Amino acid sequence: MFEQLNKNEAFLIEKFKKHPLFVSINTMEWSDFLNILIQRRFLSLSIVNTYELVIDALCDLESLKTVRSILSEEYPRNTKGEPLLSHRELLFQDLISLGATREQILTTAETQETKIIRQKSLDFFTKNFDHQYYEIGILTALRFWAEVLVSIEYECLWKKMSERLSEKTNDNKVKSEFYYFHKIHDAKISDIGNESIFGGLTHSDELAIHLKRLIASPEACDYCIDIESDICNLKYKFYDQFL
Amino acid sequence: MDWQTFLNYLGWEVGLSKDEQSVFALLKENTKTTKTELLKRYRQLNGDIGDETFTQRLRGIYKKFIITEQSNDKISHLCRIVQERYNIDKQSRYNLHRFEMMGLDNIYEVFPLEIFKQKIKNLISLEDNTNKQIDILQTYAPNLIHIKDELSEALKNGIKLRVLLVWPYSKIARLREDALKLYSANNNTIEHQDLTELNIVNSVINNIEIFEQILKNNHLSKFLEIRLYDTLPSMSIYRVDNYLLNASFLHGRLAINTFWLELDLVSQSFLTYTMQNEFEQIWQMAKQITPSHNQNWRNQIKILFNPNYV
Numbered sequence: 061m062f063e064q065l066n067k068n069e070a071f072l073i074e075k076f077k078k079h080p081l082f083v084s085i086n087t088m089e090w091s092d093f094l095n096i097l098i099q100r101r102f103l104s105l106s107i108v109n110t111y112e113l114v115i116d117a118l119c120d121l122e123s124l125k126t127v128r129s130i131l132s133e134e135y136p137r138n139t140k141g142e143p144l145l146s147h148r149e150l151l152f153q154d155l156i157s158l159g160a161t162r163e164q165i166l167t168t169a170e171t172q173e174t175k176i177i178r179q180k181s182l183d184f185f186t187k188n189f190d191h192q193y194y195e196i197g198i199l200t201a202l203r204f205w206a207e208v209l210v211s212i213e214y215e216c217l218w219k220k221m222s223e224r225l226s227e228k229t230n231d232n233k234v235k236s237e238f239y240y241f242h243k244i245h246d247a248k249i250s251d252i253g254n255e256s257i258f259g260g261l262t263h264s265d266e267l268a269i270h271l272k273r274l275i276a277s278p279e280a281c282d283y284c285i286d287i288e289s290d291i292c293n294l295k296y297k298f299y300d301q302f303l
Numbered sequence: 304m305d306w307q308t309f310l311n312y313l314g315w316e317v318g319l320s321k322d323e324q325s326v327f328a329l330l331k332e333n334t335k336t337t338k339t340e341l342l343k344r345y346r347q348l349n350g351d352i353g354d355e356t357f358t359q360r361l362r363g364i365y366k367k368f369i370i371t372e373q374s375n376d377k378i379s380h381l382c383r384i385v386q387e388r389y390n391i392d393k394q395s396r397y398n399l400h401r402f403e404m405m406g407l408d409n410i411y412e413v414f415p416l417e418i419f420k421q422k423i424k425n426l427i428s429l430e431d432n433t434n435k436q437i438d439i440l441q442t443y444a445p446n447l448i449h450i451k452d453e454l455s456e457a458l459k460n461g462i463k464l465r466v467l468l469v470w471p472y473s474k475i476a477r478l479r480e481d482a483l484k485l486y487s488a489n490n491n492t493i494e495h496q497d498l499t500e501l502n503i504v505n506s507v508i509n510n511i512e513i514f515e516q517i518l519k520n521n522h523l524s525k526f527l528e529i530r531l532y533d534t535l536p537s538m539s540i541y542r543v544d545n546y547l548l549n550a551s552f553l554h555g556r557l558a559i560n561t562f563w564l565e566l567d568l569v570s571q572s573f574l575t576y577t578m579q580n581e582f583e584q585i586w587q588m589a590k591q592i593t594p595s596h597n598q599n600w601r602n603q604i605k606i607l608f609n610p611n612y613v
Contacts, residue, residue: 138508138512139509139512144601150599227612228613237599241605243611244606244612245605247611249611257475258473258474258533259533260605261474
């Protein structure tokens with residue numbers, strides 16, 4: 061039953077990767093590249109709100125537990141309960157390491173296009189409230205918008221970022237604490253319904269387990285396919301503004 | 304132990320008098336005897352003795368072996384008891400010898416914390432501890448907090464410490480957490496500990512935080528290597544040089560609260576070899592982490608076994 065959904069995800073991911081901006085990313089000027097990342101930061105900042113919105117909207121207790129757990133990872137603590145650097149702070153650090161200035165990050169205004177994309181992304185979690193697949197829909201949207209495609213974005217952007225950042229501690233480059241981690245930890249590794257025993261679960265895979273449990277009919281699958289296609293188009297448009 | 308020595312030992316153990324022992328020592332291995340035969344044998348060896356005196360000595364022996372029935376064949380009963388005790392003793396001694404040859408020195412009901420700490424201290428006090436090492440294989444070590452000072456001291460003295468813990472984000476770690484939580488409620492043993500609130504991720508991370516503290520204080524990272532494994536946690540091992548403690552991961556109770564085998568690695572038996580080999584095998588499969596202070600090692604741990612992680 062999930063074959064069509066998995067196939068569609070693979071198709072959308074490939075399509076998204078072929079966005080002209082990603083294809084020519086290595087030839088881009090660093091000032092332009094940083095500008096994209098600073099705009100992209102507005103979407104990152106809104107992720108927390110998106111997660112909070114889904115927590116309020118979900119009634120399924122098992123998936124709620126997972127969503128709550130993923131959100132709490134954004135604000136890690138040590139085992140004494142003392143707060144550590146939040147993912148937002150790590151993002152800021154990476155931007156500085158890439159060459160952006162504090163002033164640039166803090167004073168650059170959100171573009172009209174970014175604002176529209178960000179607001180439209182929230183629609184996926186509020187529209188169709190009365191639909192029988194509403195909860196499946198918002199879980200699908202959360203997974204695809206905030207995890208699967210995010211990791212693809214960072215994978216594509218990493219080609220340029222890796223000129224200045226490294227995956228691990230390296231003598232010549234600063235270690236990436238945000239982008240590289242999310243490129244790996246948010247990614248879809250397994251097809252829905254086919255998670256591996258070893259290697260652990262990424263955020264995409266954790267949410268996929270609940271989709272596998274909740275999607276009970278081909279109609280529900282089709283509903284998810286439509287949502288993911290719309291999400292891919294919206295995210296594609298975000299990058300169109302920089303062409 | 305030969306038959307005659309055994310009779311001397313057993314007579315002493317049940318509290319026979321010297322006179323009673325002189326009669327008792329006449330029993331023969333695997334041979335039923337009668338009072339008449341025994342008396343004859345006594346007279347041949349020790350000279351004459353009155354019937355009544357001899358009978359009194361036998362009565363004393365029966366009493367101490369608690370042979371109380373009104374049987375006319377008490378002496379056969381005595382022979383049977385002594386023979387059975389001898390057979391058991393022979394088997395036990397054989398087993399003890401066999402276990403010793405395998406390197407098995409002792410079995411403890413729970414983790415022998417003080418003994419283990421002492422073993423570390425002994426290793427530290429050696430004049431030359433070059434090439435000496437300490438190994439720990441656990442899912443997470445609940446007793447780490449109690450041995451951290453000794454481990455820290457060992458590192459300061461240049462002793463290598465290798466630590467293997469379960470990768471806390473693995474499915475297997477979650478399974479172990481469930482096996483402890485679900486079955487601890489049914490566990491009524493003395494060492495029972497309520498594990499229903501156990502969180503294996505926090506427990507492993509807490510262990511790593513202790514090592515982070517040790518590294519921060521001592522800058523000893525070249526002697527300490529920590530690796531995490533994403534495979535079956537088969538057994539727990541605490542090793543100090545040639546001294547090794549081993550336990551299994553049972554349902555509903557922490558390994559430190561189950562029985563521990565104490566082994567001497569000098570024996571080089573199949574038992575000690577198997578345990579050392581298990582450690583080395585997991586060590587090869589495991590991945591290294593370095594919990595440097597002020598480094599964001601927690602995120603690195605999360606993606607450690609992700610197939611896309613470089």
